[in-house]
Amino acid sequence: MSIIVFAEEWNNQFKKASFEAVSYAKSWAELAGTTVTAVTSRGAADPAALATYGADRIVTIVLAATPYGIAQQLAAMAEGAAGMVIAGTSIGRSIAPALAALAGGALSTNTTSIPTGTAPVTVVRGAFSSKGIETIELTGGLPMVSFVPNSVGIQERAGAGAVESMDTTGTDLLQVTEKTIASGKVALPEAEVVVSAGRGLKGPENWAMIEELASVLGAATACSKPVSDIGWRPHSEHVGQTGIQVNPNLYIAIGISGAIQHLAGVSASKTIVVVNTDAEAPFFKAADYGIVGDAFEVVPQLVNAMRAFKAGQ
Ligand SMILES: Cc1cc2nc3c(=O)[nH]c(=O)nc-3n(C[C@H](O)[C@H](O)[C@H](O)COP(=O)(O)OP(=O)(O)OC[C@H]3O[C@@H](n4cnc5c(N)ncnc54)[C@H](O)[C@@H]3O)c2cc1C
Known part of the structure; x- marks a missing residue:
């Protein structure tokens, strides 16, 4: 037993x-x-x-x-x-x-x-x-x-x-004919830190700073649903009610409004940090820490601050 x-x-x-x-x-x-x-x-x-x-x-x-x-x-x-x-x-x-x-x-x-x-x-x-x-x-x-x-x-x-x-067999109802595995990145469902961005980023060309912040923090990257629907980011990064549910120690949401369907997949995160230009964005109600500001100014500063912090350790 x-x-x-x-x-x-x-x-x-x-x-x-x-x-x-x-x-x-x-x-x-x-x-x-x-x-x-x-x-x-x-x-x-x-x-x-x-x-x-x-x-x-x-x-x-x-x-x-x-x-x-x-x-x-x-x-x-x-x-x-x-x-x-x-x-x-x-x-x-x-x-x-x-x-x-x-x-x-x-x-x-x-x-x-x-x-x-x-x-x-x-x-x-x-x-x-x-x-x-x-x-x-x-x-x-x-x-x-x-x-x-x-x-x-x-x-x-x-x-x-x-x-x-022990010897035990299972019947595979499907045959796996090819496997492609993304490598070199932190897997989103198991990540302890997630840096996530939304439509506030304006376009896929602006994700370099998100990836840079994720890299400094050893984090996985994620995004809101419309961002993956438009094709700015892969669907594997879409979090929320209809995407991956995450439960990291730290979730940083940048340029995401905080719609209920997005929160459904991330609200179990232990600490939530929100960066948004709109002080009335719903995400701030779910946030532990909030920065009312422009992602294009705030994120580079966060990257620099983290780098300086790590260098001083
Ligand atoms: C059935 C259903 C299921 C859904 N499932 C999901 C889901 O699983 N996941 C999900 O994410 N959504 C889901 N949605 C969509 C959801 O309702 C929202 O439309 C979506 O989450 C909004 O994405 P967003 O916050 O990136 O974009 P927006 O709502 O456009 O918000 C962009 C935010 O960026 C801010 N911003 C703009 N410029 C800047 C800047 N320079 N710096 C900082 N902030 C800035 C704005 O103030 C705004 O708050 C679902 C909807 C439906 C109907």
Whole structure:
């Protein structure tokens, strides 16, 4: 009756969200008086690292190529489990619903809390595009949680951590024929700092300063929906209700009005800084810090100030 957690890797390295997932599973397991079994790809360079975050048993498998295939593999291990945990990364969000259907799971998506009770398992989740929160009880199936990355944090807490390999196959319903991977940039869904810009930037030629600020801060770049719709930026940067939902420690919004659909995808950010010429822009109501000013004057100053700060460190 273990809590099973899927630990995702990328280029053989664990994602930060995977350590958070194992930490999550351990907190739940402590509450339930049980252990944690982490399942990961046989390609992971250092599976034993998961023990640092509380995995009592680490199972490596040859992962299927697609989320549905992975869901099948995890479902095959679900019998007798006390619960399942998956980080709400892009891949995790694809796996979780299929896994719930295959394993008869009671799934909480968009979860932002460790279980507060175990009989039944009770968690808090974002509802209505995270404009509200609700407390739900996972009844009527194997309790499963997909949590928002960066919402519960990573905790080091050793487990026994023995590594073993297992053979399990999943049927990929799709064949991946070609993969193109953007490299050299911080991945938006997992970024701790996001520099985001909107239509106030006037045109794609003005994004150099946004990328410069992102580079100085080690941040990912993002944009509002119209910006990607017009083709100023790629759709992969569009955040909001109909785009990627982000949850960074710092979200800097430049020349974005703060429409409700945009806020739906970014309002869970821990600290929000807004730069806008219009003091009445709705985004200021959601901001922790606001600068009423022209992005073309403010952003270069921010870049210089950050550079000077880093040089002085
Ligand atoms: C069903 C639906 C779903 C949607 N989903 C999304 C979504 O997921 N994400 C999303 O972003 N939007 C979404 N939208 C669109 C949303 O309603 C807004 O239209 C959009 O977010 C506005 O983008 P913006 O703030 O970049 O542009 P604008 O609304 O044009 O705002 C530009 C802002 O820049 C400021 N500005 C202008 N010049 C400067 C300057 N020099 N320096 C600093 N500031 C300046 C202005 O004061 C203004 O506040 C959705 C809409 C619908 C109907």
